Amino acid sequence: MRNASQIERELLSPPGDTIQETIDVLGMSQAELAERMGRPKEKVNDIIKGREPVSTATAFQLEKVLGIPAGFWINREKEYRKALYEIEQKESYIQNNAWLQNFPVTQMKKLGWLPQATEKHILVDAILSFFGVASPEEWKRIYVDEEVSVAFRISLAHTQNPYAISAWLRMGELEAQKLNLALYNKKLFKESLEKVKQLAFEFPEDFAAKLQTICATAGVAVVYTPNLPKAPVSGASRWFHNRPLIQLSGRYKTDDHFWFTFFHEAGHILEHGKKDIFLENVAGTETDLKKEEEADRFAAKCLLKESEWTEILENAPYTESQLITFAQKFKTPVSAIIGRLQHQGLIAHSSGNHLRRKIELFG
Numbered sequence: 001m002r003n004a005s006q007i008e009r010e011l012l013s014p015p016g017d018t019i020q021e022t023i024d025v026l027g028m029s030q031a032e033l034a035e036r037m038g039r040p041k042e043k044v045n046d047i048i049k050g051r052e053p054v055s056t057a058t059a060f061q062l063e064k065v066l067g068i069p070a071g072f073w074i075n076r077e078k079e080y081r082k083a084l085y086e087i088e089q090k091e092s093y094i095q096n097n098a099w100l101q102n103f104p105v106t107q108m109k110k111l112g113w114l115p116q117a118t119e120k121h122i123l124v125d126a127i128l129s130f131f132g133v134a135s136p137e138e139w140k141r142i143y144v145d146e147e148v149s150v151a152f153r154i155s156l157a158h159t160q161n162p163y164a165i166s167a168w169l170r171m172g173e174l175e176a177q178k179l180n181l182a183l184y185n186k187k188l189f190k191e192s193l194e195k196v197k198q199l200a201f202e203f204p205e206d207f208a209a210k211l212q213t214i215c216a217t218a219g220v221a222v223v224y225t226p227n228l229p230k231a232p233v234s235g236a237s238r239w240f241h242n243r244p245l246i247q248l249s250g251r252y253k254t255d256d257h258f259w260f261t262f263f264h265e266a267g268h269i270l271e272h273g274k275k276d277i278f279l280e281n282v283a284g285t286e287t288d289l290k291k292e293e294e295a296d297r298f299a300a301k302c303l304l305k306e307s308e309w310t311e312i313l314e315n316a317p318y319t320e321s322q323l324i325t326f327a328q329k330f331k332t333p334v335s336a337i338i339g340r341l342q343h344q345g346l347i348a349h350s351s352g353n354h355l356r357r358k359i360e361l362f363g
Contacts, residue, residue: 008087008090009084009087012080012083012084012087013080014049014050014080015047015050015054015073015076015077015080016047016048016049016050017048018076019033019047019048019062019066020048022066022068023066026066030044030045030048033065036065037058037061037062037065038061039058039061050080053077053081054073054074054076054077056070056074058073059071059072059073059074059077089121089125090121092135093120093121093124093125094120094121096124096135096136097120097124099124099136100120100123100124100127102161102163103127103163103164103167104163104164104167104228104229104230104231105123105127107228107229108130108167108228111226113130113167113171114126114127114130130167130170130174131166131170132170139166143156143162143166144156144157144162144166145157159282159283160230160282160283161230161231164228164229164230164231165230165231165233165279165282167228167231168225168227168228168231168233168247168249169236169247171225172223172225172236172245172247173240173245175223175224175225176221176223176240176243176245176247177241179212179216179221179223180216181216181219181220181221181243182216182217182218182219183219184218184219184220184243184244185218185219186270188217188218188219189215189218189219189220189244189266189269189270190270192214192215192217192218193263193266193302195214196211196214196215196262196263196266196302197302197303197331197332198331199211199214200255200259200303200332200333200336201327201331201332201333203255203333203357208224208361211262215246219243219244220243220244220245220246220266220269221240221243221244221245221246222246222247222248222262223245223246223247223248224247224248224249224250224361224362225247225248225249226249226361226362227249227251231282232251232281232282233247233249233251233279233280233281233282234248234249234251234252234257234261234280234281235247235248235249235261235262235264235265235280236265236277236278236279236280237265237266237268237269237277237278238276238277238278239274239275244269246262246265246266246269247265248261248262248265248361249361250359250360250361250362251281253358253359253360254335254356254357254358254359255333255335255336255356255357255358255359256333256335256336256338256339256356257339258359259303259333259336260299260300260303260336260339261280261299262299263298263299263302263303264280264295264296264298264299265278265280265295266298266299266302267294267295267296267297267298267299267302268291268295270298271291271294271295271298272291272294272295276288276291278291278292278295300340303332303333303336303340304330304332304336304337304340305330308326308330308332309340311326312326312337312341313346316346318341318346318347320352320355323337323338323352323355324355333357334352334355335352335355335356335357338351338352338353338355338356339356
């Protein structure tokens with residue numbers, strides 16, 4: 001039984017059909033047409049059967065012999081090739097349905113990353129456009145293959161779901177392209193982290209937009225991307241199109257996690273190479289433990305200077321009011337102090353959690 005694609009191909013009419021119809025009306029054979037055009041009979045037959053395209057030279061020969069403008073034949077050929085390409089693309093998309101099914105399509109539609117379509121070939125085309133690649137093979141080369149690519153130094157091949165993670169990363173790139181960024185200034189970015197700490201302490205309702213503005217002034221893109229199923233990334237940092245990019249998900253929905261993740265990624269930008277990509281909380285990625293520890297220390301120092309942390313340690317045991325006083329004195333979120341004390345086992349993991357402030361980046 002013929003499928004829809006086969007029927008479309010059979011119904012598609014090449015320019016040669018019109019050539020044949022025209023010479024039939026004139027009572028001219030293909031052999032005579034070839035003679036008048038100065039072309040081998042076999043070549044003319046290939047053109048009529050659609051095996052060979054109507055070139056510009058052929059179009060002008062047909063104009064002279066048949067009296068039909070060259071522009072007509074050029075446009076006829078163009079429309080035929082376009083229609084043929086669309087049929088071939090549909091056939092290719094049908095073959096790539098298995099690839100499509102690996103992506104969290106439902107959630108990507110819900111977030112507006114993909115159109116509300118049900119036709120598989122439309123969704124395949126939409127995902128290719130989303131990633132800015134011509135085929136699934138190019139997506140695989142960029143995001144999965146072990147070879148170093150233009151975009152990444154690591155492969156997502158060993159992660160739980162490279163499809164979802166690559167979609168999350170790509171959305172960050174697309175959002176970053178919308179930002180108005182100054183030229184990157186490392187010194188200015190490092191200095192601006194004091195403003196970010198003040199922002200974390202004050203925690204205004206528009207903190208997310210303010211953080212983007214502060215960083216954009218120093219040439220750093222900060223974007224917020226909701227997590228996808230099977231892509232539990234809390235943060236990522238890398239260089240994209242020669243600009244530093246920090247991508248945050250707000251996964252844990254509390255201010256201490258959010259700010260520590262931001263400063264951690266900022267540490268990667270300031271202290272580590274442009275060819276690295278750092279994904280937080282993603283099993284299966286190559287992890288440079290030394291660089292991760294350096295980024296952790298950087299984040300900790302941004303939120304609390306060493307002298308401030310020493311003063312806190314010297315005043316154990318801790319009361320809630322005392323921790324709030326320290327936060328006010330050092331102009332840092334009280335949750336940052338609580339989180340660090342919990343992490344080091346100096347207070348119970350249940351202590352002070354009500355002082356953490358909720359973060360909802362996406363409503």
